[in-house]
Structure formats: C-alpha cells, structure tokens
Amino acid sequence: MTTDGNGSDILLEVQDLRTYFYTHEGVVKAVDGVSWNIKKGETLALVGESGSGKSVSALSVMRLIPDPPGKIVSGRILFEGKDLLEMSPTEIRHIRGNNISMVFQEPMTSLNPVLTINRQLTETLELHLHMDKASARERAIELLYTVGIPDPAERIDDYPHQFSGGMRQRVMIAIALSCDPKLIIADEPTTALDVTIQAQVLEVIADLSKRFNTSVLIITHNLGVVARHASRVNVMYAGHIIETGSAVDIYGNPQHPYTLGLLQSVPRLDQEKKTRLVPIEGSPPDLMNLPPGCPFQPRCRFAIDKCSEENPMLESVGENHWSACWVAAKEGGLPK
Numbered sequence: 228m229t230t231d232g233n234g235s236d237i238l239l240e241v242q243d244l245r246t247y248f249y250t251h252e253g254v255v256k257a258v259d260g261v262s263w264n265i266k267k268g269e270t271l272a273l274v275g276e277s278g279s280g281k282s283v284s285a286l287s288v289m290r291l292i293p294d295p296p297g298k299i300v301s302g303r304i305l306f307e308g309k310d311l312l313e314m315s316p317t318e319i320r321h322i323r324g325n326n327i328s329m330v331f332q333e334p335m336t337s338l339n340p341v342l343t344i345n346r347q348l349t350e351t352l353e354l355h356l357h358m359d360k361a362s363a364r365e366r367a368i369e370l371l372y373t374v375g376i377p378d379p380a381e382r383i384d385d386y387p388h389q390f391s392g393g394m395r396q397r398v399m400i401a402i403a404l405s406c407d408p409k410l411i412i413a414d415e416p417t418t419a420l421d422v423t424i425q426a427q428v429l430e431v432i433a434d435l436s437k438r439f440n441t442s443v444l445i446i447t448h449n450l451g452v453v454a455r456h457a458s459r460v461n462v463m464y465a466g467h468i469i470e471t472g473s474a475v476d477i478y479g480n481p482q483h484p485y486t487l488g489l490l491q492s493v494p495r496l497d498q499e500k501k502t503r504l505v506p507i508e509g510s511p512p513d514l515m516n517l518p519p520g521c522p523f524q525p526r527c528r529f530a531i532d533k534c535s536e537e538n539p540m541l542e543s544v545g546e547n548h549w550s551a552c553w554v555a556a557k558e559g560g561l562p563k
Contacts, residue, residue, distance in 0.1 A: 240264040244302035253515040259466035272453035275463035328403035332415035334395035370401040393424035465522035472548035482550035
C-alpha cells in the first residue's frame, strides 16, 4: 500500500515490518506487516490502545528491540533511502540520537537520577558533534532555553529529581533536539503529565518542528491528544494498521469501527455535560491467539459474516484515506 506518490519528500519509509517476540507460551506478533511513511517536516500520529504495536514499531525503527526475546523478522526501514535494518551496530549508533531521536513516555525513568542535567545533555553533543566540554555546556544551556526551562544557566547543574514532571519532559525534548535530528519519535510523551502540562509539551514539540523543519512521529493512545498537531494519522490495532489518512479525514469521517470507537470515547467540550462517553466493549485480543478474520471483529458492532472469515487489507475509502474494514468497503462507508 502506497500512501504518498511523492517519494522525494519521504524521510522515513517502513515496508511490511514484522516484529515478533518469542516466549515460552508462544509467538507474540506485536507488529505484523505494517507499512507507513513520514515526510520531511511532517507530524504523523500513530494511535492505538496499549498493546497495539505502536511502541514496538518505534523501537524497531531505532533498532532497540531486545533480542532475545524480540526479533525483527522481516521488512525494510528506509531512512533517506538507506535500510536501517542492514546497517552495522556502529552505523546505527551514528543514526540513533543524531539523525533520529526519541522522547520516551516517562522522563523520570529515562533520565539518569545520579547525573546532572548538564552531563546528560552534553554527553550526546560530545559523542555525535565532537564538541569540547565548554562548547557543549553552552549549547546545552541554549537548548534548555529553547524548550522553555526558566533560568537555564542556573538549572543546568541540577539533578532530575529537582525538576517537575513537565520540566523533565522538556529536558528529554532538549536532549532529543541536541544534534538537530531530522526525525523525532515522541513515544507517549504526555502520558505521565496532567492535562495542562500535556498541552504545553505538545506545543513545544509542534513549535520546534516548525522552526527546524523536523519530522515528528507522535505515538499515543489518545486521539484527542494529536487532533491539533498531526497532519496524518495511522490507527493501529493488534499489530496492524487498520486506518490511515489525513487528520481531517480521520476525525471528520472515520472509516473503521475501531477509529470511531476511539473518537467516541474522548470527552468533547462541544457536547452537553450529560452526554455519556461510549466505551469500546471487550478487550484487545491475545496476540498469540488472534481470532480468524478481522482481529477487531469480536468487539465490533458492525461486524458481518465475512469479518470472522478473512482479515481485510487496507482499501481506499477516499483520497489519501484507507481503511481495513469489510463493512466500510461493502457499504461505501460505515453506517451513520
């Protein structure tokens, strides 16, 4: 499935990626044949419940899958036309943290508690940009100022526990930005933060993306989080991408029952106070024992007989809009 005809604008392209985990109980097909791309300067959202394969997709791009038990079984990950999966450990270390950076979901477990903020920022600068200590410190202070840390020259020698949760996440963003990467992967960057700080952190990421023309992949379980910032959205379920399209299409005209369920479970300010949220019934499937047919079929209120027999492929349901749903394909769209 090709989602963009303008190949010259593609920064990263994932082709038929399969990442499995081999356990004593069986094989967990965490990512099972996904394809997507991100363009230069674009913000792309990867959305889905916990266990849908979002973070594993990102870790596969970074070549950080723990082996054992995990293994990238097949596929290609092309960054500026070069396959990351064919690179040597030395080559991928040059890409990781330099051209592709990652902001993890819990900064307190990502930052080293016994090292100062200065050391954790300057280490990357000294390693990848070969700066001396004085130049790296100056650059680190500049980065803290860029992400909105007050009095950065005073705070740079503090330890992570001396910062609030929102400030720690800003430090993580500063580290990710330190080498002027072409792509930032933000894996649930606001999960541990309250709603107000969530908005601030997302605004920081969006502003920096525009200023530096940096591509951003935002991974989240909440469609509401990325409504304002993402230009395109990929919705994942049970290791598959089940809908992909522009943010306008995904939010305004969802064409997969799972996407519709995610949207209906998000509180909205334009609804009456007494309006009840509509939960998605049931639980995500066991990735070691997926049901036949569409993996969402047991939870789907629109399911037809064919849904339990064959897993649908992504099919066009509009311009640059694809959905893997037999009902949407058969009826010309989901029932309203």
